Amino acid sequence: MPKGAQLQCTEQPVDTGTAAGKAFLDMLGVFAEFETNLRKERQMEGIAAAKERGVYKGRRPSIDRDQIHAMSAEGISPTEIARRLGIGRTSVYRCLGKVAG
Numbered sequence: 001m002p003k004g005a006q007l008q009c010t011e012q013p014v015d016t017g018t019a020a021g022k023a024f025l026d027m028l029g030v031f032a033e034f035e036t037n038l039r040k041e042r043q044m045e046g047i048a049a050a051k052e053r054g055v056y057k058g059r060r061p062s063i064d065r066d067q068i069h070a071m072s073a074e075g076i077s078p079t080e081i082a083r084r085l086g087i088g089r090t091s092v093y094r095c096l097g098k099v100a101g
Helices: 019-053 065-073 078-085 089-096
Strands: none
Touching: 065 078, 065 089, 078 089
């Protein structure tokens, strides 16, 4: 339920107490969201182009999945694996394909 608060700009003719003022403010929000989406699309296009050129490879993995699987096969608990490798227990569960609980 509205509290009755209104915005009146002193430098611009925007008054959310009127239908025109509300519509103007809504349009500003729509254009801001549109610009954000355009920026995201351009970023993804740039990343795709860089990957095609072989320039963008992302960061190196910080977790050795083979080591985690080997330790798990030895019977070491996920909590102990996480402690020994200095990573989160959830990361160990995710690597092993188990749901953290």
